[in-house]
Amino acid sequence: MKKVHDYLAVIDKVIEDGKYKATWASLMNHKVPHWYQHAKFGIFIHWGVYSVPAFGEWYPRWMYKPHEQKYGQYFYKYHIENYGSLKDFGYKDFVPMFKAEKYNPAGWADLFKEAGAKFVMPVAEHHDGFQMYDSDLSEWCATKKGPMRDCIGELKEALEERNLVFTTSSHRAEHYWFSCGGRDLDSDIQGDIPYGHLYWPSYKEPYDTQADYNYVEELDKDFLDDWLARTCEIVDKYQPKIVYFDAWNQTTAFKPYMQKFAAYYYNRGIEWGKEVTINYKFDTMMQSTAVPDIERGQLSDISPMFWQNDTSIATNSWCYNKNNNYKKTHDIICDLVDVVSKNGSFLLNIGPKADGTIPDKEVAILKEIGKWLHLNGEGIYHSTYWKKYGEGPTKTVEGHFTDTLREPYTSEDFRFTFKDGVLYAFALTWPEDGCVRIKTLARNSSHYCGTIKDVEVLGAPDGCQFQLCSDYLSVWAKGIVTKNPVCIKIHIE
Structure with a gap:
């Protein structure tokens, strides 16, 4: 002693x-x-x-x-x-x-x-x-x-x-x-x-x-x-x-x-x-x-205090387990976006094998997350929360050990972040018809954020079009084929 x-x-x-x-x-x-x-x-x-x-x-x-x-x-x-x-x-x-x-x-x-x-x-x-x-x-x-x-x-x-x-x-x-x-x-x-x-x-x-x-x-x-x-x-x-x-x-x-x-x-x-x-x-x-x-849980709304969610790449274990049940990459990325939109940090756990190698499935998931962040990371890194974390019918169950309780996100679910005068709206599931409608950004919305100068859809091969009306902001983009969230960059004046 x-x-x-x-x-x-x-x-x-x-x-x-x-x-x-x-x-x-x-x-x-x-x-x-x-x-x-x-x-x-x-x-x-x-x-x-x-x-x-x-x-x-x-x-x-x-x-x-x-x-x-x-x-x-x-x-x-x-x-x-x-x-x-x-x-x-x-x-x-x-x-x-x-x-x-x-x-x-x-x-x-x-x-x-x-x-x-x-x-x-x-x-x-x-x-x-x-x-x-x-x-x-x-x-x-x-x-x-x-x-x-x-x-x-x-x-x-x-x-x-x-x-x-x-x-x-x-x-x-x-x-x-x-x-x-x-x-x-x-x-x-x-x-x-x-x-x-x-x-x-x-x-x-x-x-x-x-x-x-x-x-x-x-x-x-x-x-x-x-x-x-x-x-x-x-x-x-x-x-x-x-x-x-x-x-x-x-x-x-x-x-x-x-x-x-x-x-x-x-x-x-x-x-x-x-x-x-x-x-x-x-x-x-x-x-x-x-x-x-x-x-293994999140918050249902924006926190005034910076916070962290830690969760695992598998639903049943934190370490390497012969019987690991891995999450879908789409769900992990959606959770990342949800946490960031609510003033949080996302900590994702992996479990290497005893010999020091990382399981192939975990390597593949991490690389897919990296590929997504390479395209969409500007709406994540250095960003802050906006007036409202998002919109949509899918609700986050708040508290510890709730990470597997929510329903799958729909094409009506969005999350917002903000940086350098730019609003980022993440469509958590891209619609089949290629058109998203964001009610929060409608002209008659209490959250209406001023003049929308331009809109970009990151990763859209042929660009996009947008229209603002009293009920929602509509954004069209063709050629997007992904199961992961899509980032819409909204320039505001």
């Missing part, structure tokens, strides 16, 4: 000497980075030891929960059938199998650049407790076990060589209890687990119901101190411009530690001369101290 204690002293000193203090009042002076508000599109990466069984990123939890009916029975049965008893082969035994022998960070970075992403967020540490970076605080990290290389550091270098912004995430909070089921079984998680071990601490969940989830007031101080030191170590070693936190950081016991981390990180950002910020879920952070994130 000496290294952790030494690190805590450094953290306290940086906060004492810096602009930001560990209070909400001080942290509310934080500003959302300009680069982030302009970037709009990033890539999330769930890659780790859990990619070896390729059965879901929560494998290290559910494999030890045979009596849990929704997931546990399924995962436990799979593990026993494929790897044997939990006593003889536990989660830690996957670590030597995680070799990343084909990992090519330069190739990854090239793909993300081609996909049109402006920032990239690999997971530094997931709930399983294995660090994908070079840590001085634990032996269970990628430079000392498994790949035997600094997976995070190598990717950061490759990204920045291509002018992509490096960001990262920590999901360690839930490690507190993540694999605790192993204590109730004849497994490799038994007895006194030493500090620093992959399984430490594996405490029993300190709550009984979902209603209690946010109100855990006391946690083991050694774990909280270790969490703070580990997270600040990521900041100091890799200088990410965003640090994303998954769930459970919103518990009462974490609040003062989140305040300390934010103050430390924001002060370090000032030292580096970089604009940095935090992504958080639920009520982990106070309003205006960081950027809220909605997991």
